[in-house]
Amino acid sequence: MLDLEGGNRLGAEVESEIDRGVSPPYSGPEKHYKSRSRIGRLPIVFLLPRSASKLFASTSASSAEEESQSQFDAGEQEEELKMSSQAASRDVGHQTDISRMQSEGDGTFKRKPSSFRNWIEKDGKFEPEKDRYHLYVSYACPWACRTLITRKLKGLEKIIPFTAVSPRMGEHGWPFANVDPFPAAGVDSINHAEHIKDLYLKADPNYSGRFTVPVLWDKKHQTIVNNESSEIIRIFNAAFNDLIEDKQKRKVDIYPEGLRKEIDELNEWVYDGINNGVYKSGFASTQAAYEKAVTQVFDSLDRVEKTFEAKKNKEFIIGDQLTEADVRLFVTIVRFDPVYVGHFKCNFRTIRNGYPNIHYWLRKLYWTNPAFSTTTNFDHIKTHYYWSHPHINPTRIVPVGPIPNIEPLHE
Numbered sequence: 001m002l003d004l005e006g007g008n009r010l011g012a013e014v015e016s017e018i019d020r021g022v023s024p025p026y027s028g029p030e031k032h033y034k035s036r037s038r039i040g041r042l043p044i045v046f047l048l049p050r051s052a053s054k055l056f057a058s059t060s061a062s063s064a065e066e067e068s069q070s071q072f073d074a075g076e077q078e079e080e081l082k083m084s085s086q087a088a089s090r091d092v093g094h095q096t097d098i099s100r101m102q103s104e105g106d107g108t109f110k111r112k113p114s115s116f117r118n119w120i121e122k123d124g125k126f127e128p129e130k131d132r133y134h135l136y137v138s139y140a141c142p143w144a145c146r147t148l149i150t151r152k153l154k155g156l157e158k159i160i161p162f163t164a165v166s167p168r169m170g171e172h173g174w175p176f177a178n179v180d181p182f183p184a185a186g187v188d189s190i191n192h193a194e195h196i197k198d199l200y201l202k203a204d205p206n207y208s209g210r211f212t213v214p215v216l217w218d219k220k221h222q223t224i225v226n227n228e229s230s231e232i233i234r235i236f237n238a239a240f241n242d243l244i245e246d247k248q249k250r251k252v253d254i255y256p257e258g259l260r261k262e263i264d265e266l267n268e269w270v271y272d273g274i275n276n277g278v279y280k281s282g283f284a285s286t287q288a289a290y291e292k293a294v295t296q297v298f299d300s301l302d303r304v305e306k307t308f309e310a311k312k313n314k315e316f317i318i319g320d321q322l323t324e325a326d327v328r329l330f331v332t333i334v335r336f337d338p339v340y341v342g343h344f345k346c347n348f349r350t351i352r353n354g355y356p357n358i359h360y361w362l363r364k365l366y367w368t369n370p371a372f373s374t375t376t377n378f379d380h381i382k383t384h385y386y387w388s389h390p391h392i393n394p395t396r397i398v399p400v401g402p403i404p405n406i407e408p409l410h411e
């Protein structure tokens, strides 16, 4: 029997999240594996009747959400009609289908900037309030997982609920569980959307960018506050402090005044060479563009390894405390051996065999801090990449290894 568990400890967190009404039960790795192959035989997109999707939604609705559910019912049909007519009014297939995404003329991948860039602040249009904002994420997405980690580090679980999409991003983009009931994916009980694109088109019917996660949604103004993870984590770090009950978590500051310059400098090359670097390697469409990108990835990893080597405290990339630089680096490194080595062809070496300091730092964060382990779902991560990019992996076969997905700490 293969050990498919690979250190995935998502279950406890997700089950406690169900009580607060955000995600359906996580059924454990073995069940997961079986249900994936069963669901894998269904058509890519199938729509449950509205009554069935309501049933599904009601199993995951918290009392606050139930209240908004009943308010919603009154205008539901009108709202649905509006959403579907907006979505149907123009063809957004070139924006939703990643396999139709064009690279630059020389085969390089260029990431488009995010469009919704509002801030949450007192006396502003978007004020800090409990149960006003909703976070939409994918467990697969490294950018979205930055926001999940920060939400947990700051103790925002009761203030900002979240919904996770199915990892299988198809021709209509990211689907919710009523369209693709993948384990640990949720139904959108706020907007009753079928795909993430519906939220964007509700916020702006003329939206012409990509339909990405994370999305921070405002229930009051019925719009997207922000869809840029680097900004959402700064909002989470500071904007809700007065509402956070846990005194320790309220004090957590992952962007401290004294380290900002160092954090910003590191973020810049880590983003270009590692976070976005792996995508430049994987999405390159010429040999030359790929080789340039993959070399930059490993030059940057070498630089991170040397940074740790020179430090006394090897548990954090900057100083003696956890900062957003750790959060931003972690989400890429934890995906590296399970996905980027194979799927994105970043295969000069693995983290576990080539980078002892990075490997120690990764395992230390994962095995000792639940904000990192409970937001890492290897099933979503591996399924997403290997399934969602048929232009890279036409068979959609998801590799079983590496075994385990993350190694034990062994200090």
Ligand SMILES: N[C@@H](CCC(=O)N[C@@H](CS)C(=O)NCC(=O)O)C(=O)O
Pocket: 095, 096, 097, 098, 113, 114, 140, 141, 142, 143, 144, 173, 210, 211, 212, 213, 214, 227, 228, 229, 230
């Ligand atoms: N700059 C954005 C990037 C987010 C992003 O690219 N998310 C990917 C998932 S990993 C996505 O949703 N892609 C969908 C698409 O491009 O169609 C951020 O950091 O928030």
